[in-house]
Amino acid sequence: MNLRHKLLYVAMSLAFAPGTLLAADQEATVQNPPSGNPGPAERKVQNLDAVSVTATKRETPLQKTPVAVTAITVDTLDRERVMTVQDLTKLVPGLQGTSQGDHGVVTLTLRGIGNDSAKTEYADPEVATFVDGVYAPRAEAASGLLLDMEGVETLRGPQGTLWGRNSTAGAISFQTAKPDIGAGFYGNAQVEAGNYNQTGARAAFNLPISDTFAMRVAAVHQQHDGYVDYQRPSGQLPSLAAQQQAYLASPASGGTLANFKPIDPGQYVQGGDKYNAQDQSAARVSALWQPSDAFKWNLSYEYFADRGTPSLSLMQTPRQGQDFWSALIDTAPYLDRTSKTVRSRMDWNINDGVQLSYIAGYNKYSGKSDFDQDVGVSVPTSFTTNGVYQDDRTNDSNYKSWSQEINLKSTGPQTLDWILGAYYGYEDNDIRFDIPIMNGTRYGTVSWQGSFIQPKETVKSYALFGQATWHLSDHWRLTGGARWSHDTKENKGGINWGWAYDPAVPQVPISPDVYPDPSNGFAISQRNTAKYSKSKPTWLLRLDTDVSENGLLYASVSTGYKSGGTQDAGTLYKPETLTNYEIGSKFTFLDGHMTWNSAVYYEDFKNFQLSAPIVYPDGNHGLGFSNVGGSTKVLGFETELAYQQTNDRFNLIFSAIPKKELGKLVYAGSNDYQGLPACPPESNLANCMNVTGNDLPHAPNVSLTGIYEHTFHLANGGRLTPRISAQYQSSQWLSYFNLGSGDRQKAYTRGDLSLRYSEPGDKWWVNAYVQNVSDEKIRTSAGRFLMSDGSLQYVSQYLAPRTYGVQVGVWF
Template sequence: MSYNNNTNVGRIVLMAGASLLSSAAWAQQEAPVALPQAEEALGLDEILVTARRRTESLQSVPVSVTALSNESLRAQSIQRVTDLTTTTPNLTVSNPNGSATSTIIAIRGQVQTDIISTLDPSVGTYVDGIYLARPYGANIDLVDVERVEVLKGPQGTLFGRNTTGGALNIITADPKMGEFSGLVRATYGNYEQTNGEVVLNVPLSDKISFRGAGQYAHNKGFAKNLFDGKRLGSDNSFSVRGKLRAQPADALDMVLSVSHFRVNQATNPQRLIEFEPGGIAEIYVGLVSGGTDDIANYVNLPFYQTSLGFPHKSYARATNAQLTSTLDTGIGTFKSIVGYRATDAHSSIDLDATPYQILDTRTRIKGFEQYSGELNLTSAAFNDKLVFTTGLFAFYESGNDGSSTIALPLFSPGTSDTYVDVTATSYAAYFQGTFSFTDQFSFTGGIRYSTDHKTMSPTVRNNVGTPLEACVLPIGFQGDNCRTTFKRRDNGVSYTAGLEYKPVAGILIYGKTSRGFRSGGFNQRGSTFIETFAGFEPEEVTDYELGFKSDLFDRRVRLNLAAFYSDYKNIQRSTPVALAGGAIGTIVGNAASGHVSGGEAELTVLVADELRLSGRAGYTNAKYDEYPYNQIDPLGVITVLDRSNEPFQNIPKWTLGGSINYNRTIGSGTFNAFIDYSYISKRYGLFGVRADDPDATAISASKVVMAGYGLISTRVSYAMDSGLELAVFARNLANKKYDDYKEDLVPFGLGLVNQQSAPPRRYGIEATYRF
């Protein structure tokens, strides 16, 4: 079956155009995170979320979701998506090795540790309703954000595409009609951190308003490269967004948004922490240096120092445009969301963490574009006993993704280059509704059907343009340009079903089950054998959850609990393998089955009007049930391994935290003091698999254990009635040294174990003027 890109785009445009002509919409309006309470009312503010694609109170939604307001993000000095790790139970957000512009998001044991374009993430990221298909450039600045919602568990119906683990829903501030307002913010901190932020809301007429936001961030870096004296861990980013909102009629609301994000970073330091005596790396350094140098000189350098002979940096830029139209009619609220995103990114990584070219790589994505259109209706029936949302979704993306590897050039001169052209088209239809039998008892059910079409056309060459040996073997490559095309089609049904019970006001008890579907894909980092390019199957997660939400003691105590169990089928897993020429690639395959169990607890207590305490806890226990794996060595020999006893990578068992917030009027202003503690238990980095010695796999895993760590963040501010606010802040106040990443290269013959250092203490001052 062939796929016509122009036809696919045309379908999306036609669908989007039809939805605009009908002024379609779903019902997420510009709603504040916290509703103001009457002066005589006490208790915690009501929090509004759109976890079910309509505006509802957090406490009435039968879904495990954490909502973070703009004020909460500011109090914790949250600047980027990766900073969200310290805010939510059972959530970790990190960078892949050497790519600080990308994200790896894990929720409840669901994670995908690779970021290739032929592999979809386990956790979906949405910005104002637009799905970000690729993690490249997804580590965006959270500038002028109204709130962030973390939805946990498979979002099989409403946020259905490739969200087997959950969804990160980012909602930016819409223009306010008839209001001239804004802010100017400046920040200065250690490591020459300088941030500037501007927000401006301007009414253009009674029916049109504009809101613009921009941010610039810079720091010189917290680590040093001894090889060239340059700094690592630096940051230079720029974000700008403009929104135009029009209300041509009382029932019609339209928002046009255009944004651009650019980041250029010298990534966190890669350090060599262990080597295998007599291994290839030690022999190679001796040969290249003529016996005058020893690899031991570069092992366990000070925590924020390294010696890299290859550039260690990453760059990304992304441009987004979307039109969101909302129309209230007699039959319900229609909404259309039409979006476009263009992304380019590249990075270079010194994997051996020495001045020598033992294993270095460059990655690049070029010309990646995505188009999406969604049309849905939120309405009610049967005298409002049934409230439902139904809709259609279409998506198309295309681009080029590639990598170039330098491995032991003394033995294998030149580079091994693999570049792939990829396309993906997805269509879906969904329905979800809640039927209230009584004021206390209700049922929620939903279903989504998805169909995904994907193609991959790889090109494999060496540095002088001569095809590799694989290209002349009868493995499907066509012509002199060493190129072929792989195609696949996956269909999936996702669903949700649950019961909700409200015994008294302020308490919700619910039980639900849901299924998430993540489409299959291809391996784009192939080598000399067709098996290394083979596809992998779709992944399915069936989740069971019991939850309890409550506002107690006149809404002075808020306690939310959830327990879950997930059956995990055809788990998509990335495994590093040795390739021809000494290179290392990552091959994605399917583990047969596994299960994840655990729970979350979130508690907020309003001790007094000025004092608020909160605590959070998450527990995740993830295990494989069956994991047969075909290990392919550089000569093409396949060995079947049992990997069911391996730990899940990058998944901590415990995520804990708590905060104290003191707020009081002093003089003509408001004093606020905030302190937060977060803890993440040990995790496993990337370890190797040894066919010749299964016990060596366990040894490899033990080498990449990242110890648990706790971080303290604090912010103290004073906001004057004049609009001026002054603040001091600190992240990692205790200056804890902890790992961002670990990788064991010993099983592949290189004899190296490397580590990436996370940032030390950051502190600074901040001035904000609001008008």
């Protein structure tokens, strides 16, 4: 085993705080197991200023990179049990994640900028995600397992020059672990078990095939039971006499009991998979071919399957006698998602000063789901009255995407560091999404129902970009960059079908095998065929300087861009742009054992795109887009402090967003918030309100995460490492409506604990953990229902309750 791999293993296997990737400043004493797999027996003090990142699409030291970037290594991902992108939120200043149950996705907000309804084949996110440099365009990509990662970089602020469209607020770059040609055969494996019948297993191993070729194979499976119990209808449903009385009082009865049916308790789900369950698997096969020092080719195939269940919104105040984590459910949860991805990167060193790279990717995603959109809030008084049955059902969704990027850049010491590139991306998506809404129960009369059938929606994106850094002197650098993007989005043959209220047609919920047409009670409510095409430049200007040998100051102005597009009825919406003004600093202290990075920023956002499910004045439903007028303004400060000395590791991650003011939007509507005032005709909405100047959601004034661990060296040579991680967030709005306590998450503190034992030879380890120790009920979203008595009941998505378990890992 060569020294390079020893040092690599030391860096990957140490426990450390987020934002730091450790590198050895002294050679560690290493013992090799018989298999040849490296395993450090004794760790020396590490430097925190040796971290390298690729935020500028070239490898540079984190402390010398004038970008607000958080670098998180594989070991931190493991020790903080980061399974999905939502779990990253406590490790990155200003990052928030919101679950969207009806589509089973996670939407992201960064520095106050995001959109809860940036989901499905329609809406693009404000935070772009990349895996090995390949862009993942749909929100479903944020729901996958983080398998065998090498590290994660979160770039805060618009990254439109180098990383492209849809990185309005920032970008997250995931780097997978790569094969190692010279390291020999080695690997690791891990199993775990915990409450809610949680089980998990993962493994990865390196396969050297020849002196020029190696492979790496990794697999993972994670599952746990659902957190949401099923409530029994007994004791909640009205008596037969009360049902008859309520039915007689309804217009559907005609004043007689001729068509009366008692409520069937059997329609309520009592068994099977629960909501908020996990059942996810992933596997990746990677290959590295390096026939010479000048050329290498990384190629991977990844498979991801999700057979869990969607996350359910819960009543903020449960009904009397019912547990908080429970609901009266009449639509069983269902989720079936499969993703297949190929990623390729070729790097060719043309000479000592120039490198050519070609990055390409292909993804095919398919998914189906069922979700109880009424979430059991209103108990029916008869089979046609009071309660509402609503099933949000993705009958099928198929998304395919291709992307290619070629870039040419300078390497090595240069007076002028430069990069030039071209990008092409293409999507071909289709979906059918049904929404049956019935009065009372699923056997009642139709309130409204529709089917959204989009047979072909395409996206084409072209871009040219370049960036250069001029070294004005040994300590001053000036950077300029620009990107030209052209986007074309087209809906071909999309139709929204709405209920025509034909009394001659049986009023039953639409089935997946029924195509809507006039013969079964439907009429076309909107034709969505349309085309959007527009170009947009983005740019960057930045000045940075060294402050002695251990400090960096920078000031930048940068822009981000998200394309416009088409929406229901073929209406177009405008692109959004963000201009970010930022001043930042990066300092290293104590001979590299402490780093302190900070940034203050001001964002000026034009034409902010907000999308939401809405009701039109004619009673039909759809997904509507609004461009916020004027300027949406955000002012914030963030800082990260990391310290490591011998056996102690400590991190503070702080974010403050005192100003987050929405621009002008007079007519804002959302079906997730029933009971909004009626709207004037010119709004094209049934209900809406003026949200101009409101606070942005998911942007607490203050957020603080602290992580500390200490290693105790035992007499037998083993190590015992307790770790505590705690996050505080001040209160925050959960929507741009700002509707009061039900639309708000109050201030909270959430803590995680773990205790890890590593045996003397580092061949195996055991870790016990508790997450959300105090069992806090933390809302990530909100909505409300208008009840028959005129009251309003709020519901929310919540982070997981208290979980605990044990992990066992081995190196071989």
